[in-house]
Amino acid sequence: MAENKKMVEAITSMDEDFAKWYTDIVKKAELIEYTSVKGCMVIRPYGYAIWENIQRILDGMFKQTGHENVNMPMFIPESLLQKEKDHVEGFAPEVAWVTYGGSEKLEERLCVRPTSETLFCEHFANIVHSYRDLPKLYNQWVSVVRWEKTTRPFLRSREFLWQEGHTIHATAEEAIEETERMLNVYTRFCEESLAMPVVQGRKTDSDKFAGAEATYCIEALMHDGKALQAGTSHYFGDGFAKAFDITFTDKNNKMQFVHETSWGVTTRLIGAIIMTHGDDNGLVLPPAVAPIQVVILPIAQHKPGVLDKAAQLKERLSKIARVKLDDSDNSPGWKFSEYEMKGVPLRLEIGPRDIEQNQCVIVRRDNREKTVVSLDELEQKIPELLAAVHDGLYQKALANREARTYACTTMEEIPAALEKNGDGFIKAMWCGDEACEDKVKEVTGVGSRCIPFKQEKLADTCVCCGKPAQHMVYWGKAY
């Protein structure tokens, strides 16, 4: 490629300026467009198609685990939001309010849902009477609004799309089991569909969801070494049930409070995909969620037979993959760059020379490896290559995370490790005291990400105060 004759402005190199690289990608891969309202973006067809694939796969997993979809209103009366004290304190600073209906001022202002626990609780209180009504395993795919001060496409927007699961159970054990089950669903989805390794763990008390007894999360490490929370699952105990009076009569004719959970993932996952797999040529999409899995590019397409052959291949391969044929009259080189920018996992080149030999050339997006494939073997080869791209992406992301995970036993080692090797996860022991958690952040710049389920004993004492350690914690700089 003639570096100094680029006709179109290239994207910023990720090593040079990761933040700019990110915004270049979301714009140039046509995922989003900004609007005139801060923090509210248009998700364009190509970006939305990624979300639709995420939705389709996850929704299938939710159905398999017995969940039903519902739809709650987008407005929450102030009095309802205020029923659970911790919850309202957590969310009040970032809710948007509706105060007028037409030209009439409302008696009670309505908040635009930042999350729907309160609506589900009100509803559950109405419909649950007996242990026979339990559990209720509900989910909804909606958008929510949080009036963020700093916004970034996909990572932090004022309105974002998500799913929120809300379930109620007869016992604490069942609810805890649900919380763990859904965290595992998310983990499996991230690894199997997004090729993104995650760390499972529990949030520290200072970091848990407003109103929750325990918040679990999956944490991913981005290419630049910053952490991103990819999903959460909360156990509420009976706190909300008491605030909203959600009771049922058990087998012994005694009144009981339900035990509740909620869990969610958002369009932030698209940001995670970009920052986990992307490179200097653009987006790199995991095959499971790529809107186009194979792009067919005819070479010398004006020559007789080429376009016909390409169209035949598209027809044939559409049975086994999401396929696009680009027969526009842009040059082949232009198309190569375009579909690399858009992260299409496989490119299939078909030209006169190939047709003569009953073959085509397939190029992987992740490593640009070229394979010459007989046209008779495409039904076997394409799924193999898509799987290989997935594995390649997962292994690369895992290797990046491992190379950027540092065990530290003293406070001084933390900034030193980050300075020497670049940002990443710090593994260090913690006594459980919030004061130490704050101090680590203040002194070293890394916050607690989670207390991982897979514990290691790196030392006997807290990295900060030297008192006996309770947990090994993952720390990091977060998006």
Place this chain on the structure above:
RNA sequence: CGAGAUGUAGCGCAGUUUGGUAGCGCGCUUCGUUCGGGACGAAGAGGCCGCAGGUUCGAAUCCUGUCAUCUCGACCA
């Protein structure tokens, strides 16, 4: 929300210091030639200079306000 930067054609920018008819490259349209890593030629189209006020005979340019985007902090999926 605090500090800083930016806003001129779809994209990237020049023009602002020193006020005087809005420019360049890419892209776009049409025709022709091309086609295995961002092709070439010719002819075209496209702008309330982010928005609102003000100063001035005259504002992209000076002043005030406001909105959006980016960066760094504080807060968060």
